[in-house]
Amino acid sequence: MAKLIFERPTITRLTPGVPSKHGVGTAIAPMPLIEGIKVDDLMDKYGSPLSIFSERTIQKGMEDIKRAFSIRYPKVQMAWSYKTNYMDAICRIFHKEGSWAEVVSGFEYEKALRNGVRGENIIFNGPAKNAAELEKAVRNGSFIHIDHLDELYLLSDVCHRQNLEARVAVRVNMDIGIYPKWDRFGLNYENGEAWDVINRIMINPKMKLMGLHTHIGTYIMSTDAYRIAATKLADLACNIAQKFDHYISYIDMGGGFASKNTLRGAFLSGEDTTPSFDEYAEAITSAIINSQIKPDKLPTLILETGRALIDNAGFTTGSVIANKRLSDSRRATIVDVGVNLLFTSFWYDHKIHPVNSHSGLVEETTIYGPLCMNIDVIRPSLMFPALKSGDRFVITRTGAYNTTQWMQFITYRPNVILIDHNREVHVIRKGETLEDISHNEEIPEYLK
Amino acid sequence: MIIKENIALSENGFVFNPSTGDSFTLNNTGKEVLMMIKDGKNLSQIADLMLVRYDADRVTIERYLEDFLNDLSLNNLMEE
Numbered sequence: 226m227a228k229l230i231f232e233r234p235t236i237t238r239l240t241p242g243v244p245s246k247h248g249v250g251t252a253i254a255p256m257p258l259i260e261g262i263k264v265d266d267l268m269d270k271y272g273s274p275l276s277i278f279s280e281r282t283i284q285k286g287m288e289d290i291k292r293a294f295s296i297r298y299p300k301v302q303m304a305w306s307y308k309t310n311y312m313d314a315i316c317r318i319f320h321k322e323g324s325w326a327e328v329v330s331g332f333e334y335e336k337a338l339r340n341g342v343r344g345e346n347i348i349f350n351g352p353a354k355n356a357a358e359l360e361k362a363v364r365n366g367s368f369i370h371i372d373h374l375d376e377l378y379l380l381s382d383v384c385h386r387q388n389l390e391a392r393v394a395v396r397v398n399m400d401i402g403i404y405p406k407w408d409r410f411g412l413n414y415e416n417g418e419a420w421d422v423i424n425r426i427m428i429n430p431k432m433k434l435m436g437l438h439t440h441i442g443t444y445i446m447s448t449d450a451y452r453i454a455a456t457k458l459a460d461l462a463c464n465i466a467q468k469f470d471h472y473i474s475y476i477d478m479g480g481g482f483a484s485k486n487t488l489r490g491a492f493l494s495g496e497d498t499t500p501s502f503d504e505y506a507e508a509i510t511s512a513i514i515n516s517q518i519k520p521d522k523l524p525t526l527i528l529e530t531g532r533a534l535i536d537n538a539g540f541t542t543g544s545v546i547a548n549k550r551l552s553d554s555r556r557a558t559i560v561d562v563g564v565n566l567l568f569t570s571f572w573y574d575h576k577i578h579p580v581n582s583h584s585g586l587v588e589e590t591t592i593y594g595p596l597c598m599n600i601d602v603i604r605p606s607l608m609f610p611a612l613k614s615g616d617r618f619v620i621t622r623t624g625a626y627n628t629t630q631w632m633q634f635i636t637y638r639p640n641v642i643l644i645d646h647n648r649e650v651h652v653i654r655k656g657e658t659l660e661d662i663s664h665n666e667e668i669p670e671y672l673k
Numbered sequence: 674m675i676i677k678e679n680i681a682l683s684e685n686g687f688v689f690n691p692s693t694g695d696s697f698t699l700n701n702t703g704k705e706v707l708m709m710i711k712d713g714k715n716l717s718q719i720a721d722l723m724l725v726r727y728d729a730d731r732v733t734i735e736r737y738l739e740d741f742l743n744d745l746s747l748n749n750l751m752e753e
């Protein structure tokens with residue numbers, strides 16, 4: 226007779242009448258498969274921890290967002306926000322699905338070129354472009370999004386000295402009725418700064434105003450905020466048309482749609498509260514269509530959606546290292562995934578599923594990462610099954626910002642694999658070795 | 674290793690302590706272990722029996738048994 230799986234014995238006190246702060250829906254389903262492939266097999270082969278991406282989920286997200294916008298608006302163009310996830314294989318999937326590249330540094334710009342994106346399909350955002358980077362982008366015909374007045378002067382200088390013409394857009398920030406106000410990037414709408422810069426561009430013979438851009442923040446739950454932002458950009462477009470008889474070719478609404486992750490400490494799950502692509506699309510497209518822009522002059526609508534397209538497609542798997550009891554007798558579980566790999570655990574209450582089935586009973590526990598650092602907390606408190614050393618788990622919706630903001634800190638970063646559209650598995654970033662990490666270091670002669 | 678005499682344990686893993694009014698729930702392994710304690714078995718006898726039933730080594734089983742006994746004490750279910 227086959228032996229049973231050993232679940233460590235647990236006892237949990239019941240507190241009648243006092244609903245737990247975790248609510249009632251604490252059943253935690255096991256997750257033995259990702260895209261039909263056994264997680265245990267993947268971890269046996271590629272190790273623990275392991276970062277896993279699903280191409281099908283990326284494709285499904287792209288289909289959904291394109292459908293939501295293109296049934297409402299004639300011209301829609303996606304631009305992949307590199308900072309959200311700039312692993313080459315991931316970027317190439319987005320480009321294959323028709324996305325341009327949206328970059329915010331010279332480094333990201335080079336990456337986009339190397340991923341085969343044509344210069345004229347790169348949007349160059351960000352507050353810190355230098356003269357050499359600007360010149361290269363102008364020569365490649367990329368869209369340069371002006372962030373501040375000093376950049377306008379620098380770009381103008383580059384263009385005059387080299388006798389080049391730049392294709393530019395203005396990044397606009399504005400009051401959209403939500404807090405925090407993102408007024409640190411771009412030029413302000415309400416105080417007239419944006420309009421001032423638009424005027425300077427329009428009279429500059431070395432610059433062609435192609436578009437208007439805003440990025441109102443990230444994880445924005447309010448579709449109304451997008452409606453207000455799109456209305457303000459459309460108004461600016463009308464003013465430009467009226468004064469200069471010039472029609473911009475695009476309005477770029479940036480990123481910021483919320484993913485279905487739950488923000489840390491939020492009472493309701495992101496799965497229940499996040500607006501759908503259709504709701505965001507309705508708010509944005511109706512604002513532009515209902516503006517004074519003439520129907521035959523409607524600009525292309527560009528979206529730089531990041532997290533809402535990649536969060537779902539990423540999984541982080543790991544193993545339990547140990548169980549502990551804290552001084553106040555609360556349980557703690559130490560796992561091999563830390564904030565070094567899961568930067569987003571500072572923002573999200575990530576969902577964690579055991580790989581294999583369990584009795585269904587859960588107990589309150591804290592989940593700590595393996596770093597010898599106080600900040601290394603994956604979940605401060607959650608109801609979780611009684612996993613024991615060596616048991617494996619899957620953390621879901623980890624695709625955004627983690628493989629860019631992760632840190633090489635205390636330990637190596639693991640393999641990253643991709644399950645492609647045919648369910649074939651590829652390593653897309655090899656686990657680090659000591660050599661990888663020490664590669665750029667140099668030891669002065671006298672210390673050798 | 675003796676469980677308090679008046680502690681009630683139900684078939685489906687509920688534990689009730691009439692002297693404090695506290696109630697608890699056990700997972701399957703927890704229920705099995707508590708029943709064996711009630712039957713008067715000691716730690717190493719319990720570990721022997723679990724080794725036969727479960728796919729785990731003795732060190733793992735004993736380690737988590739100790740842990741569980743500690744939980745029982747913390748919840749005032751064991752005789753001092």
Ligand SMILES: Cc1ncc(COP(=O)(O)O)c(C=O)c1O
Pocket residue numbers: 306308309327350440442443444479480481482529530531532533625
């Ligand atoms: C200019 C710009 N575009 C797009 C994004 C992607 O945002 P999100 O991941 O919230 O969709 C960002 C992220 O901060 C950004 O700064």
